[in-house]
Amino acid sequence: MNILSLFVLIPALMLLGLWLAKSLNQVRGVMVAGSSCLLALSVWLTIYFVQQRAAGNTDIMLLTASTPWFKPLNIAYSVGVDGISVVMLLLSSIIVFTGTFASWQLKPLTKEYFLWFTLLSTGVFGFFICTDMFTMFMFYEVALIPMYLLIGVWGSGNKEYAAMKLTLMLMGGSALLILGILGIYYYSGATTMNVNEIALMHNIPLDIQKIFFPFVFIGFGVLGALFPFHTWSPDGHASAPTAVSMLHAGVLMKLGGYGCFRIAMYLLPDAAQELSWIFLILTTISVVYGALSACVQTDLKYINAYSSVSHCGLVLFALLMMSQTAVTGAILQMLSHGLMTALFFALIGMIYGRTHTRDIRQLAGLMKIMPFLAVGYVIAGLANLGLPGFSGFIAEMTIFVGSFGADVQYGDPNASFRMVATIIACTSIVVTAVYILRVVGKILYGEVENKHYLELTDATWDERVAVICLIFCVAGLGCAPFVFSDIISPAAGNILDSIMANLK
DSSP states (O other): OOOOGGGHHHHHHHHHHHHHOSSSSHHHHHHHHHHHHHHHOOOOOOHHHHHHHHTOOSSSSEEEEEEEEEGGGTTTEEEOHHHHHHHHHHHHHHHHHHHHHHHTTTSSSSHHHHHHHHHHHHHHHHHHBBBBBBHHHHHHHHHHHHHHHHHOOOOOOOOHHHHHHHHHHHHHHHHHHHHHHHHHHHHOOOHHHHHHHHHHHHOHHHHHHHHHHHHHHHHHHHTTOOTTTHHHHHHHHHHHHHHHHHHIIIIHHHHHHHHHHIIIIIHHHHHHHHHHHHHHHHHHHHHHHHHHHHHHHOHHHHHHHHHHHHHHHHHHHHHHHHHHHHHHHHHHHHHHHHHHHHHHHHHHHHHHHHHHBBGGOOOOHHHHHOOOHHHHHHHHHHTTTTTTTTTHHHHHHHHHHHTTTTTHHHOOTTTTHHHHHHHHHHHHHHHHHHHHHHHHHHHHSSOOOOOOGOOOOOHHHHHHHHHHHHHHHHHHHHHHHHHHHHHHHHHHHHHHHHHHHHHH
16 A cells, blocks of 8 residues: 555544544544654654655656546546645644644534544545545545534534535535646546546647636635635634634645645636736735735734635745745745644633633733743734744745746746736735734733733643644744755646746
């Protein structure tokens, strides 16, 4: 058995273990054991990948394997990883591990909650290891479906509305996506749905590419909070339970950017070049609109949700620039935002669990009451606004440098347009600093207005585990970004070289 299949097999065994568990401690034991195995496996895979590249292995994909699944449509269970999928698997395992501890005290129906949570993570891991378009789509759907119940049953606020809105919009994106995938398959004349093999053929006419590129890019872009299809995101984040918000914003939204690059741009390069200006406008709006919207929110989760719209818009923005530096920055931003937003949502959930409010107008002086959580929130905020030494700084600077100089590498005739778009997107840095510093000052400092808060306690041991792990990762990526950029950059370069070589 290919070792990559363990990323699907371990969650499947976790589902079995959870189903057989008879007590809360057994449920927790299964989750800790399973998530720890996934984290150890992803760390091993990262080290193995680095060693293989250092040894001179230049294969585009490592650990490849393929098993026919449905021969009439040439569907196969094909797996393989490059530098991009390796870091996405590492991110996913970190979020699942920390999300387990963030949900340690969740009640009621703890067992059922973790069953759906694990099923969601199964879809995420399966998506990142697969190289067959249809199998990727299948795991994509597995990752989306549990969200409805996780929000609708265990969420808060207007949870039924948020769950239905999220499900309908993402399933609408899936409908566009399956049309795009089938269009790529049939018009390529391929006898396989393997992404890399279809990319080598490159025989889809430009007119056909222009039809199906918007289907695939928008289909994945809906999950990546592409304007104007982003409206499900703030409502979904605000109503979801803590660990679901962590996994949703930290990993699930990354499926959107990953799919846009791996399928839409890789397989339809001519249309990506021709139509990129349209989607660059939309992503620039996402970046600025998300940041401005966060400024006027009073709910902590809505602030972070609109911040996610802005940061995920930045990912799609950088991918469309089609320069190696910008795309490397986009993947670093996916990794950075996944860690930062998971940390934010974990801390917001812990604060809400004690104060029973997320309204910043009712919160003040929390630094005196719960210093551990307050310091964690300050660190998350500084990382989000791009303070040097944290992951946000290196990711955003790589994006902006690569985007502004994109024309230098490929001689883009629309250089002026891209420069102007980059300058506009850069304004989000200032806006982000405004809403982060405003919230930090409002809720953490000053006098405690609600005297009942003086009786509240600080973080428990399980909450500290989740927060410390995420802070360590955010700081580690910020202080040693070369470790991951060296993994990501060659993989991004391989796909971009294929795109540019196949332009007609």
